[in-house]
Amino acid sequence: DDQSLLSFDVEDTGPGITPDGQARLFQPFQQLDDSSTRRFGGTGLGLTIARRIANQMDGDVVVRSTPGLGSVFTFTARVECLPDVEPVMMQDVAAPGAEDALRILVVEDHAVNRMILNAWLTSQGHRTEMAEDGEQGLAAASRQAFDIILMDVNMPVMDGLTATRHLRARPGPNAATPVVILSASARRQDHEVGLAAGADAYLNKPIDFAGLARMLSDLTRPSFTRAEASAAA
Structure with a gap:
């Protein structure tokens, strides 16, 4: 088989997410805190987009969380195994003069x-x-x-x-x-x-x-x- 299933875990020790919050996390335009002075920015689309991208790669994004103990986000994707390829260098924007x-x-x-x-x-x-x-x-x-x-x-x-x-x-x-x-x-x-x-x-x-x-x-x-x-x- 020329494909592999990759799995990545991202774990934190933050405040955790309630079951109700977990149910809303992957809904578009949803924020756990939607006030204008919230600590974290964004529009509530990041996890929705991440899950859709993972789904297109025959994978998924899921969360396990316990309030007070932190969260674990797992991302999976099925990828094709390729031989060594030539790296592509990014083109820099020209720096200004002094x-x-x-x-x-x-x-x-x-x-x-x-x-x-x-x-x-x-x-x-x-x-x-x-x-x-x-x-x-x-x-x-x-x-x-x-x-x-x-x-x-x-x-x-x-x-x-x-x-x-x-x-x-x-x-x-x-x-x-x-x-x-x-x-x-x-x-x-x-x-x-x-x-x-x-x-x-x-x-x-x-x-x-x-x-x-x-x-x-x-x-x-x-x-x-x-x-x-x-x-x-």
Whole structure:
């Protein structure tokens, strides 16, 4: 047989999930906590998409969980065994010169997302400062000027839309700094809400870094307008 069934377990020691929560986990647009200040972001589609992909690979995604003891997610997939293949190298986006380096504030509650954004931005020659929620982002924006602010939407303490409204409403070094909203939602109405809050552009997650590079270049052009950003969002 040239096929193998792969099985992966991801185990945590978190709060666990109730039976009712487990029943909703794989339903589209379902969140265990759907408030705008929830600790974890997203639209409630990740596990739904993951299960459908696994099903297409003759596998599945299932969960075992006990409240108070953590959870175990199991992913299976049937794959074809192949001989050694030549690795494919990813094409890098050209890094800017020193004169194009930007000072960028990243407001994002998810530690892994902050790490990825910081790694990519610094690899492109930009300087970054990180904030974990909207309140921290406003504090950072009050201390120094930035060229761009990347703002997540769903964060604890203060969400990104509220933070953007406060940023635009108060005087300070970043009252007019371009703000890019980062969100997993691709719905047009959510884009419009972000722009109405005072953002200049909207970028969907997972982030297309080539698209982000173009957006950073566009937003720092002296001739760039919010009308262009709205049309491109």
